[in-house]
Amino acid sequence: MGQRNQSGTEQVTEFILTGFQLSLHMKALLFVVLLIVFLLTLAGNITIIILVCLAQQLQTAMYFFLCNLSLLDILFVLTITPKMLENLVSLKQTISFLGCAAQCYFYFFLGTAEFILISVMSFDRYVAICHPLRYAIIMNSHVCAWLVLGCWMGAFLSTIGPIALLFQLSYCGSNVIDHVFCDYAPIIKLSCNDIHFILALESILSSVVLLSSLSVTGFSYLYIITTIVRMQSAKGRLKAFSTCASHLTVASTFYGCSIFMYALPSQGRSRNVQKAVAVLTAAVSPLFNPFIYTLRNEKVKEAFRDCLKWSALKL
Template sequence: MRFESNTTVSEFILVGFPGIQKMKALAFLTILITYVLTVFGNLMIIFLVWKDYRLHTPMYWLLCNLSFSGLCFTSTIVPKMMMNIITEIKVISFIGCMIQIYFYFFLGTSDYILVAVMAFDRYVAICNPLRYSVIMSGWLTFQLAVGTWLGAFLSVLPSTTFVCLLPFCGPNVINHYFCDIIPVLNLACKDTTFLEQLSYVSTAIIVLSSLLLTSVSYLYIITTILSIPSVTGRKKAFSTCVAHITLASVFYGCSIFMYLLPEKIHSSGFYKAVALLHTVVTPLLNPFIYTLRNEKVKEVLKDTLKHINHLARGKY
């Protein structure tokens, strides 16, 4: 099948959320606050991991990668969405739309892989604690991180390239608040069955394989926790696991609803709501779920704030 670009469309119109026009200021402010908190939370994790030797371990190195990915992921969508909410200009250039599609799926794929790798890391730490430093060596952790980014880059490149080469000759209205691949494919002036199937299969492989590895890892983790004789120890371990599992459930649940269910849902308002949860809320939860329930991170954060306060007092 050949793809030859014969595009006459230079820009797309994003429908967004037409029902919120009467309260667009409130919607803008809510999303802005959420975005600022997301940026601050993820940058805080990256800074703390970089700064403090106590966090120079495989778990926090992977968490740092997840924070960077989440920060970039939400920044690919949210700033443009806020601009479209507050202004009457709801257009995105053709090139901008293609770039948004690529980075949305590239960063989303890296998130899936990182969540699975972090689940494996926790499995080794809890189920094989004596061998943890041997299995999760610095070199293996580095390879896992590089493999995550390289794998995500290569897995998304073919389908995105094919989308860029499709002819778009009108209409140019996307019933969404960002350039998602299925709504964009529906506007092409050519049969896109092959690309839709390619997108579906690649997404299913990435999401379901990541979900399988994460589920198996936490199944072993929970089994090991149940064998802990101390009630206090079990409660503490379960508390952390429940938080991680809850976040993973939201993360995978949104993805399965958006990309593995029948295409007819893509035109529904509920689909946009789920996508909003996926692109705005989940990146906000990542830093807080994975860090604020962690005693070592809280200790490092307190020490850092004390140090900053000491420096501030010294200046004045």
């Protein structure tokens, strides 16, 4: 469980993830469900990436951002789900100290990058609907590349500090994390150091990311709705709304789950409810994105049909 450090106290070398307290039959059922969701998530998001890379009609800013969203979702589920599946069938539900640090960092790094990317996609929809004639000029390939790079760099800079400090703390007591994966709040509770500075830093950085992302998304859709309402043609309004409906659905789901987990007070909330929402966000939500865009977007469906025809001809 631990080893002696220089001060003579025992330092934790591995953590135990409690997960869900379920019967063997329920664990087996949950394993099957999560495995199916995991495989479908990989298949759906890989399909989106392939379509965007191959289909000429998808070579626009919107689908470039969608491709990056799919990449983030793939990395997100690869960070969380395999260990979750392993713990469901293992008698020893442990994770090494370094493994926990890596999982915690990539969970927040990728989640933050997705948060920022969703706000970038909101801005993209704003330009497409409010400035359609200038869309290709404003959202050119260089701008898109810099915006995506900004997502990754912003996520890196806002998460590396708190996570690095978190795993420099001493963990000399319990090593039991009451969660399904290595999340920030359950881990920091186990530390035997003063955590006020780290909590303040994490709160400031997460608030900046949350408020800035929500502000960009909120103002973008405020202008989008205003523009749509002013349109004379009902057909034009429907077409304009359909171009952002998929993104609005994805943004609402992601923001809603994230705010429930990290922004709202957790007092009086069942731990099982918190764990269920965490699983929904980390393992299930990435499944929705490719299917939401596929079901609602005619260009993606057309590109998918073209790829199937091309594959059939090759065979």
